[in-house]
Amino acid sequence: MQAAVRAAAAAGQGVRVVATGHSFTPVHLTDGTLLDLDNLRGVLGIDAASGRARALPGTTIGDLGDPLWEAGLALANQGDIDTQCIAGAIGTATHGSGISLTSISGWLRRCRLVTGGGDVVEIDETQPDLLAAAQVAVGMLGVMTEVEIQTVPAYRLVERIEHWSFDELIGQFDARVARHRHFSSWWCPTEQSPGLYGLTMEPGKPGADACYVKLYDEAPADLPDSATPRRRVDRSYRIYPDVFEPNFHELEYFVRYERAAEALGAMRELMLASQPDAIFPLEIRTVAADTAYLSPQYETPTLVLSVSGQPGADYWPYLRSVDRLLGGEFGARVHWGKLHFLTAEQLHERYPQAQAFIDIRRRLDPDGVFLNDHLRPLFA
Numbered sequence: 001m002q003a004a005v006r007a008a009a010a011a012g013q014g015v016r017v018v019a020t021g022h023s024f025t026p027v028h029l030t031d032g033t034l035l036d037l038d039n040l041r042g043v044l045g046i047d048a049a050s051g052r053a054r055a056l057p058g059t060t061i062g063d064l065g066d067p068l069w070e071a072g073l074a075l076a077n078q079g080d081i082d083t084q085c086i087a088g089a090i091g092t093a094t095h096g097s098g099i100s101l102t103s104i105s106g107w108l109r110r111c112r113l114v115t116g117g118g119d120v121v122e123i124d125e126t127q128p129d130l131l132a133a134a135q136v137a138v139g140m141l142g143v144m145t146e147v148e149i150q151t152v153p154a155y156r157l158v159e160r161i162e163h164w165s166f167d168e169l170i171g172q173f174d175a176r177v178a179r180h181r182h183f184s185s186w187w188c189p190t191e192q193s194p195g196l197y198g199l200t201m202e203p204g205k206p207g208a209d210a211c212y213v214k215l216y217d218e219a220p221a222d223l224p225d226s227a228t229p230r231r232r233v234d235r236s237y238r239i240y241p242d243v244f245e246p247n248f249h250e251l252e253y254f255v256r257y258e259r260a261a262e263a264l265g266a267m268r269e270l271m272l273a274s275q276p277d278a279i280f281p282l283e284i285r286t287v288a289a290d291t292a293y294l295s296p297q298y299e300t301p302t303l304v305l306s307v308s309g310q311p312g313a314d315y316w317p318y319l320r321s322v323d324r325l326l327g328g329e330f331g332a333r334v335h336w337g338k339l340h341f342l343t344a345e346q347l348h349e350r351y352p353q354a355q356a357f358i359d360i361r362r363r364l365d366p367d368g369v370f371l372n373d374h375l376r377p378l379f380a
């Protein structure tokens with residue numbers, strides 16, 4: 001790894017790492033060396049007492065489920081799929097839903113990196129500035145070769161899938177977000193929308209302008225596991241992942257939670273009133289505040305809004321209108337692994353620690369070996 005980075009740097013070429021390549025942004029692209037760390041996969045050690053787990057960067061979220069469970073532990077939260085690598089998920093602040101739960105980046109406690117000069121550095125909690133930069137680095141500080149994350153005691157989940165109107169969603173939003181471990185929803189603008197994400201709405205109820213709602217709470221110890229559809233009870237890591245057809249390109253923006261109801265109403269209006277391409281559901285989630293410099297949740301809990309376009313269609317006018325609304329009127333931050341239109345000026349306006357991140361990036365990679373055409377305009 002060190003030799004590969006040094007050789008590329010000496011040849012004046014860039015280096016990027018690809019994990020499972022689930023990001024929709026061209027974060028992996030390089031005309032230099034592309035490192036695939038598929039072979040660096042596996043759990044290295046679990047300390048049940050502290051809840052710390054060490055893993056190689058190519059270990060998937062799904063790979064962590066059974067070994068953690070056997071040690072009496074679990075990941076605090078998970079996103080919609082579990083096939084991403086832990087280093088890729090950390091690198092882009094991949095998240096699930098839960099107002100008291102941070103993104104996966106927030107769990108990083110230590111990592112080993114090969115820097116732009118080919119040196120190996122260890123970053124841990126004794127270097128809070130470096131750790132805050134490394135927690136969401138989009139591969140710009142170096143190649144992660146090992147990570148250590150904080151986990152939580154193992155838990156099972158009770159799932160409830162419900163069918164609500166948009167007014168019910170807005171009316172109960174704050175109370176439900178506060179009450180449930182996981183509260184999320186897909187608001188579906190058209191009858192065709194639920195099918196695009198494989199969502200089964202309740203028969204006899206309208207699919208258009210309706211919400212597919214997911215509520216997950218910790219299962220009491222005396223409640224047995226159950227496979228009943230829409231009412232499953234199981235280990236957390238078996239409940240979280242959904243199954244998706246790869247039929248969408250996604251944009252995801254993060255709005256300060258205090259403006260959640262306003263942003264939800266504005267998105268519904270935009271999608272119904274002026275955007276005929278807006279047929280994929282609007283995914284609605286929340287994430288807790290953290291302290292990572294490039295985190296969308298830096299020092300603020302957020303409402304997360306995701307929309308998608310169909311591959312092959314010209315979805316850019318629609319996505320640009322979402323950017324104008326959420327970026328322009330709500331100052332939204334962006335998901336580094338999903339489509340966005342962020343400029344350098346907006347980066348500095350919306351991410352108070354962007355310059356602190358860039359200063360650390362320049363220290364660890366002074367020649368910009370890990371930048372590419374997508375990242376250079378923002379972070380050089």
Ligand SMILES: Cc1cc2nc3c(=O)[nH]c(=O)nc-3n(C[C@H](O)[C@H](O)[C@H](O)COP(=O)(O)OP(=O)(O)OC[C@H]3O[C@@H](n4cnc5c(N)ncnc54)[C@H](O)[C@@H]3O)c2cc1C
Binds near residue numbers: 016057244335
């Ligand atoms: C179907 C689908 C569902 C999704 N669901 C969610 C969701 O629920 N929540 C959410 O937040 N996101 C979600 N995403 C987005 C996804 O989680 C992120 O894009 C994530 O980064 C993908 O992980 P990956 O392993 O594919 O990483 P990649 O896309 O391969 O890489 C992501 C970044 O991490 C860097 N990187 C990877 N490995 C290393 C390493 N070893 N060292 C240094 N840098 C590295 C890469 O260079 C890149 O910049 C989803 C994406 C898809 C396609």
